[in-house]
Amino acid sequence: MLGRTAHGLFWMFRYLERAENTARLLDAGLRMSLTRDLVTAEEEWRSVIRTSGQREYYEASNQTYTGVQAWNYLLRDKNNPMSVRDMLEAVRTNARVARNAISGEVWEAVNESWMEIDETLKKPVSQGDLGDVLRMVRRAGTLVHGAMNDSMLRNAGFHFARAGMFVERTDSTARILDIKYYLLLPSLSYVGSSLDAGQWDTVLRSVSGDRAYRWLNAGTISARGIVEFLTLDDRFPRSLAFCQSALRDELRALARLHKVEGRSNELMREADMRLSDKTVEDVFEMGLHQFLVDTMNTNAAIAHAIAEDYRFHA
């Protein structure tokens, strides 16, 4: 496989994951703004924009944080280089680059979703339409992943695509937790005290984990429980432990196919060592923020090593 094609697949799935995550973030924000007072809602939209890493760009063209501003900015604003629209266009462009490495079904899923969403996002999105638009974005992801699982050859291309997806997801989950970590700070000394359940519900919703969490914890919301769930619970497909384990599998498969281990495998082993046998108490002791920053840095280093190991660039 060409290095450029591997790069295309890796980024195609990173952007797809990022677009889906932005949709989840908006979904959680919408929920919050519907159930809370205006001040809390504004705070929530501010945090949504921060989580997306777009605060500076946003504030260059917006003075206030209202829902309609925030979601239009994240979905379709021309000044936002990482709008959902632009990300999905990048998904399609990368799919075109890697056209030979994806099946016709994957390509059609990408292309059709793109045509539909591009058309929808030509106009500003009203509150009434937001739910439909977000569903459309999530459905695009579901369609592409489904087509990929059912129709793609399990060769290097498949593993590059999945590696891109889990690198992005790790980053996203860590970022969401990190933006909200201050809500947990009191938790060590206030274990068992009443948390702002609504805030935590938002965090869980941002990773589509609210339902899974309730199932596992019989409805009790605790800071410890949530942090454990999102970092160490390898049953939940958006937890850091799950993403890391999945990424490790993809990198192992790539090393096996290429008959050589690279820097990316080495870094992955180091990351594994840091996470293995950790308890949530260890995480709190280290400091959640520090733990998340380390996770994001290691993740970025792995992504960089993948590009080097597999010659993404000339």
Place this chain on the structure above:
Amino acid sequence: MAKGNAPFDEMRDTDGSVRPAYGSYCDWFDQQDNDWLRRKHSDAESKFRRTGITFNVYGEDEAEERLIPFDMVPRVIDAGEWRKLTRGIEQRVSALNAFMYDLYHRQEIIRAGRIPERLFRQNEAWLANMVGFTPPGGVYTHIVGIDLVRTEDGFFVLEDNARTPSGVSYMLENRETMMALFPDLFMQVPVEGVSNYPRRLAKSLAACAPPATDGKPLVAVLTPGIYNSAYYEHAFLADQMGAELVEGSDLRVVDGRVSMRTTRGYEPVDVLYRRVDDEFLDPLTFNPDSQLGVPGIMDVYRSGGITIANAPGTGVCDDKAIYSFMPEIVEFYTGEKPLLPNVETWRCAEEESLKYVLDNLSELVVKEVHGSGGYGMLIGPTSTKKQIEEFRKKIEADPQGYIAQPTLALSTCPIFGESGLVPRHVDLRPYVLVSPDGIDITPGGLTRVALEEGSLVVNSSQGGGTKDTWVLKE
């Protein structure tokens, strides 16, 4: 258009009766409901959009990717007619290949005085670097598209495309679309398949592998990239052949071989089906600013390290002044009279012809000898006095740059329009593969159709559409 006479219609005879080749199709068509057909027509368009069969238009922001309009009435050719055509095409293509060899070696045809030396001396497509070099297998024109038109006098060759003929993906996708829309039709009418074209192409290219090949030849398609107007076709062909789709930035010369950067390191390419023009192929030899090619590829080529398809320098064949000598060229290399005639052509380089052309501009089609894609031409009968006078000045300033042909009554074939079937002018481009194993013509081709009533311009860049092309089984 010849005055007074209606042009030859592919479907119906002059008395209105259906020609035998269209018999089964018309039986089927008459049983269909018009509204249902109209719905199918829009289905076809959304299928094309979904699969992304688009071409990019330069300089248009909003409509960056456009569809080439598809018409769902097939162009049908019966088995006997096709057999005759293929004999003529084979003869012409083998002459073209022999001509290329001769032009870059002893130039016997010029020594024999059959064509003037100036023809290639002034030809920008002629490459001095190719002199004395024989490409692997002796093949220059690996893939050729012969543009044919039909009048009441039969088929004529309008143009030879030996540089980088495009459009073959439309031949394939038009058929896929027709089979998806009207499966029952294909049960009633026995049509030759075209879908194995990519396999035939892969086999034909592999048969031209260079001496340096070790084991199974590795074939790659070289594209200028995703913003090229034909990118869809490049990706499609590579995908269908199971070949790599590479860009210039993926390639570099490593240990005397052109190699591609894979996730494992650099691996040599044996056969490069390039969809990049000669001048961009090698910045060391041609255009030094080119980012699309591979520095040093021409040296590797000349030392037997890679096959380039088509061979650099074959663009000479596309020249319309060379075209005008094709009857002589065919006879010189095959020893036979051409089976497929040329359209009568006046070379403005010759004094008497020039006079005739200038006296009859309003009735002729005048073309630039190096032009292509329907650009830079004058269609006398549909032009204004002012346009004709402007063109006259251009011809007078550079007579060697132009040839002229009569305005042909191109045959018509019905398209499915708002008010049912209406005749529109068509041409036909069959695709021909050349390898040491022989000449291989896929039974079918690309039928281009002018969608405007009376228009003779079928080019997709100027509003033409395409049709599925059926060759009936024996």
